[in-house]
Amino acid sequence: MLDLTKHPSLKYFLFGSLYFAEGLIFALSTVIIVLFFTEKNISIEITTLVGGIAFAPWMLKFLFGPTIDFFGRYGRKIFCIIGGIIGAISLIIVAFVDPETAIIPFTALLFIGHSGVVLLDVSADAWAIQTTKVTERGKVNAAMYIGLFGGSAIGGILLSCIATFYGFEMVFITTGFLILISLILTLFVKEHKLDIKRRLIKKLLFKEFKKKNTLIVLLFCVLVAMNFGMLMFVIPDYMRNVLLLDKMQTGLLASVHPISLVIGATIGGSLSDKVGRKKILYVSLLGLLISSAFLATCDTWEKLGIIYAIIGFCTGASLYSTIGALLMDVTNPKIGGTQYSFLASISNLGELGIGMVSGSLLLYFGHFRFFLYTAVIIGASLLTLYFVKETIDKNSS
Numbered sequence: 001m002l003d004l005t006k007h008p009s010l011k012y013f014l015f016g017s018l019y020f021a022e023g024l025i026f027a028l029s030t031v032i033i034v035l036f037f038t039e040k041n042i043s044i045e046i047t048t049l050v051g052g053i054a055f056a057p058w059m060l061k062f063l064f065g066p067t068i069d070f071f072g073r074y075g076r077k078i079f080c081i082i083g084g085i086i087g088a089i090s091l092i093i094v095a096f097v098d099p100e101t102a103i104i105p106f107t108a109l110l111f112i113g114h115s116g117v118v119l120l121d122v123s124a125d126a127w128a129i130q131t132t133k134v135t136e137r138g139k140v141n142a143a144m145y146i147g148l149f150g151g152s153a154i155g156g157i158l159l160s161c162i163a164t165f166y167g168f169e170m171v172f173i174t175t176g177f178l179i180l181i182s183l184i185l186t187l188f189v190k191e192h193k194l195d196i197k198r199r200l201i202k203k204l205l206f207k208e209f210k211k212k213n214t215l216i217v218l219l220f221c222v223l224v225a226m227n228f229g230m231l232m233f234v235i236p237d238y239m240r241n242v243l244l245l246d247k248m249q250t251g252l253l254a255s256v257h258p259i260s261l262v263i264g265a266t267i268g269g270s271l272s273d274k275v276g277r278k279k280i281l282y283v284s285l286l287g288l289l290i291s292s293a294f295l296a297t298c299d300t301w302e303k304l305g306i307i308y309a310i311i312g313f314c315t316g317a318s319l320y321s322t323i324g325a326l327l328m329d330v331t332n333p334k335i336g337g338t339q340y341s342f343l344a345s346i347s348n349l350g351e352l353g354i355g356m357v358s359g360s361l362l363l364y365f366g367h368f369r370f371f372l373y374t375a376v377i378i379g380a381s382l383l384t385l386y387f388v389k390e391t392i393d394k395n396s397s
Contacts (some may be wrong), residue, residue, distance in 0.1 A: 001188060001189065001190035002189050002190060003186050003189075004189065004190070004192075005191045005192070006027065006093065010062060010189070011097075011131060011132065011136075012139070013086060013141035013143075013144075014139065014185055014186065014189055015124055015127075015128050015140060015144045015147070015186060016143040016144060016146055016147030016150075017147060017182050017184075017185045017186070018027040018080055018120060018121075018124040018144075018147065018148035018149040018182065018186065019121075019124065019144040019146075019151070020147040020148065020150060020151040020182045021084055021087065021117060021120060021178075021179040021182040022117055022120070022121055022147075022148050022151065022154060023147060023149055023150060023151020023152035023153075023154075024151045024152070024154075024155045024175050024178050024179055024182075025091070025113060025114060025117050025146040025175065025179070026151070026152045026161075027151065027152045027153075027154075027155025027156045027159060028058070028091070028155060028159060028171070028172070028175050028217060029051055029054055029055065029110065029114070029245055030051065030152075030173055030232050030233060030236065030254075030320060031155075031156050031159070031160070031236050031251060031254045031279065032155075032159050032160070032168070033045055033047065033050070033054075033110075034051075034167045034236045034237055034240065034250075035097065035160070035163060035168075035236075035240065035247050036099070036163070036171075037050070038237075038240055038241070039168075039227060039247075040100050041101070041197055042089045042099065043359075044237055044359040044362070044363075045359045045360055045363070046103075046337060047233070047237075048233045048355065048356060048357070048358050048359035048360075049210045049356060049359070049360065050099075050106075050107050050110070050356065051233055051356070052112060052341070052353075052356020052357070053107050053110075053356070054107060054111055054113075055114060055348075055352040056111060056114070056352065057111065057114045057115040057117075057118040058114065058118055058121075058344075058345075058348040058351075058352055059345055059348045059349045059352055059353065059379050060118070060119055060322070060345060061121070061122050061341040061344045061345040061348065062149055062338075062341050062342040062345040062346075063341075064118055064119050064122040064123075064337075064341055065122050065126070065337040065339070065340065065341025065342060066201065066337070066341070067364070068119075068122060068123050068126060068336045068337045069126070069201055069335060069336075069337040070201070071312060071336045072193070072337075073251075074193075075191045075193040075315065075367045076123045076124070076126050076127035076130070076191065077123075077127070077186060077191045079119055079122075079123035079369070080119075080123045080186055081128070081183055081186060081187070082116075082119065083116045083117060083118070083119030083120030084116065084117070084180065084183045084186075085116070085180070085183070086112065086113075086115065086116025086118045086119065086181040087113045087115075087116030087117040087120065087176075087179055087182045087281040087312065088113075088116075088176040088177065089116075089176065090109050090110075090112040090113035090116060090176075090296065091109075091113045091172050091173075091175050091176040091179070091188035092172065092173050092176035092177075093109055093304055094106060094109040094110060094113065094172050094174060095169040095170070095171075095172035095176075096169070097109060100346070102208070104114055104250070106135060113199070115350035115389075117179070119230065120351075121339060122340075122341045122344075123337070124144075124307060125336070125337070125340050125341070125344070126255075126336040126341075127191075128140055128144070128328075128338035129328055129331055129333050130333060130336055131192075132328075134147055134329065135273055135326045136270040136273070137271040137324075137325040138268075138270060138271075138273035138277075138321060138322065139152045139269055139270055139273060139275070139318070139326045139359055140269075140322070140325075141265070141269050141322075141324035141328070142265045142266050142268070142269025142270060142321045143269075143320045144324070145261065145262070145265040145269075145316060145320040145321055145324070146262045146266060148214055148258075148260055149240065149257075149258035149259070149261040149265065149312075149316065149319070149320070150258070151182075152162055152235060152255075152257075152258035152261075153250060153255045153257075153258035153259045153262070155167075155175070155178075156251050156252075156254045156258065157251055157252060157255045157284075157329070158174075159174065159175065159251070160247055160250065160251025160252070160254075161251070163247060163251075164248050181203060181207065183213050185226055185367070192277055194250075198213065201335050201338055204332055204334060204335045205335055205338055205339055205342070206303070206322070206341075207338055208330075208331075208332050208335070209339075211328070211330070213330065213388065213389045214330045214343075216347055216384065216387050216388055216389075217326060217327065217330055217343075217348070217388055218322075218343060219384055220381055220384040220385055220388055221319075221326075221327065221343070221346075221347040221350075222349070222350035222376075223350065223377055223378075223380050223381035223384060224285070224318060224319050224323060224352060224378070224381045225316075225319060225347045225348065225350040225351035226350045226354050226377045226379045227288065227292060227374050227381075228315055228351050229350065229351035229352055229353070229354040229357065229358065229377050230354055230358050230361070230370070230373070230374045230377070231289040231292070231295075231311070231356035231358075231374060232351075232355055232358075233355055233358050233359065234248060234358050234359070234362055234367075234370065235254075235257075235304075235308065236254055237359075237362075238298075238304070238367065239253055239254065239301070239304070242367065243300070243301050243304065249301070253301060253304065253305055253308070256305050256308050256309050256312065257308050257309070257311070257312040258312065259312070260308075260309040260310070260311075260312030260313040260316065261312040261313070261315055261316035261320060262316065262331065263312075263313055263315035263316065264284070264314060264315065264316025264317035264318075264320070265316035265317065265321040266316075266321075267317060268280050268316060268317025268318065268322050269317075269319045269321030269322060269324075269325065272321065272322040272325055273325070276324045276390055277322050277325060277329070277387065277390050278322075278385060278390055279321045280318070280339075281318055281322055281326075281385055282382070282385065283315070283317075284313075284314045284315075284317035285318055285378055285381060285382050285385070286317040286324070286349070286382070287310065287313070287314040288311060288314035288315060288318065288378050289375050289378040289379055289382070290375075291307050291310040291311045291314060292371060292374040292375040292378060293372055293374075293375035294307050295307055295311075295371035295374070296368045296371040296372055298342055310323050326388075326390075327340060327343050327344070327347075328340070329390070330343075331343065340387075347364075363374060
């Protein structure tokens with residue numbers, strides 16, 4: 001068995017591979033579902049609603065975290081494996097369900113698939129908090145999101161090609177098997193299990209959420225996440241229905257975003273360990289504000305590709321590395337699964353809650369005003385960031 005204490009760099013590959021599974025289901029649910037439903041002539045309102053319901057487990061992470069802490073004596077690894085298997089099997093089954101005639105079972109299976117991957121995610125987060133030092137967290141979050149958006153980029157390209165040549169049913173089956181493959185490294189890693197005193201979980205959780213800085217950090221995260229949530233369904237729809245790109249063009253252009261997210265997460269996560277979280281966040285969020293506003297000017301695929309890449313880079317450097325490290329910094333390792341899942345659930349509520357109604361907001365505001373409002377959200381997050389205090393627990397370093 002491979003021991004993380006003897007091979008510390010292995011943790012980057014371990015958590016990156018687990019997050020790769022998340023990237024695959026993200027690509028499936030944000031790009032492929034839009035293409036699939038467009039081909040089926042299902043409206044954008046229904047598309048974003050189904051996508052939002054499928055993503056709902058990411059807002060319910062607070063139910064998964066206490067569960068894995070309560071059963072902490074079994075470790076984190078087993079829950080990573082169970083979650084991945086549930087996610088994979090659900091996606092393979094959904095391949096045989098037609099959303100035109102069975103939209104509810106289709107949505108339910110997607111929901112179950114995401115629930116399995118959320119269990120994997122929460123377990124991986126708790127495992128990472130438990131096994132990493134403060135000075136490693138930016139880099140570990142970067143590795144996680146390199147895996148996630150690497151999976152999303154590969155998924156966007158590969159799955160779009162499979163949809164074009166073999167049909168959407170094969171896309172769901174392929175995604176399920178790729179998730180199973182991403183679990184292989186986990187099977188060979190030795191886990192040092194943490195003895196968690198169950199009776200202290202609730203007490204410690206209330207204590208942590210009474211801290212002013214924790215609440216400010218949480219508000220800040222919600223605001224940044226709302227920007228991502230507003231754009232994740234609308235931009236693929238913009239490519240397909242405004243710029244009139246075909247399935248393969250949409251998949252290829254959509255892959256620009258996760259690739260740039262990987263680059264941003266790598267640079268932002270590493271620098272945040274060296275120069276501090278807030279400095280990186282000020283720079284990356286200012287870039288995100290400007291680029292989000294410039295989406296309103298994108299009347300060609302070339303312009304959209306450039307702006308989408310900048311948005312991806314800035315989002316990767318902020319939301320998907322530095323902010324992840326910031327959340328770990330304010331999390332008590334003794335209740336890592338519980339507290340971090342609560343923080344992530346509320347943050348995801350901002351992202352996925354607004355993502356669920358983004359189609360309706362788009363129809364009400366129109367693309368121009370919709371894109372400008374995404375920039376306004378980032379402006380509010382920059383104001384909130386001023387009040388955030390960088391806190392590093394010396395005992396965890």
